[in-house]
Amino acid sequence: MSEHNTPDDLTSLGRRLDEARRDRRGTAEGDGKNDHALNSALGVGFRIGLELVVAVAAGLGLGWLIDKGLGTKPWAMTVLLFVGIAAGMLNVFRYMKGMGLAAGYAPAPQQKTPKPAQDEDEED
Numbered sequence: 047m048s049e050h051n052t053p054d055d056l057t058s059l060g061r062r063l064d065e066a067r068r069d070r071r072g073t074a075e076g077d078g079k080n081d082h083a084l085n086s087a088l089g090v091g092f093r094i095g096l097e098l099v100v101a102v103a104a105g106l107g108l109g110w111l112i113d114k115g116l117g118t119k120p121w122a123m124t125v126l127l128f129v130g131i132a133a134g135m136l137n138v139f140r141y142m143k144g145m146g147l148a149a150g151y152a153p154a155p156q157q158k159t160p161k162p163a164q165d166e167d168e169e170d
Contacts, residue, residue: 098134099134101130101133102127104133105128105133106126109127
């Protein structure tokens with residue numbers, strides 16, 4: 047019977063366990079390399095979902111109040127539901143177009159610097 051519990055084997059085992067734990071920590075807990083990209087993607091997803099839901103809820107709520115006040119049940123709520131859906135989609139479109147700019151704002155256009163005017167009087 048050979049003896050496998052020598053100090054060299056235990057040292058080797060300890061080193062391999064430390065490497066495995068380090069590798070696992072890098073993937074399971076997040077190594078910090080892709081955390082920003084993941085958080086950014088989650089933020090975009092939550093913002094898009096929230097903008098759609100809030101716009102539809104605002105349309106429904108406003109339509110319900112108008113219907114209740116004017117007695118036009120269910121017409122204002124139906125119309126404003128579709129207005130809310132359109133507004134939510136427009137907000138998502140604006141966000142995706144500007145990627146982080148406030149709704150309704152576009153990046154500033156690049157202005158070309160004018161060429162210096164040449165004097166016509168100075169001819170050689």
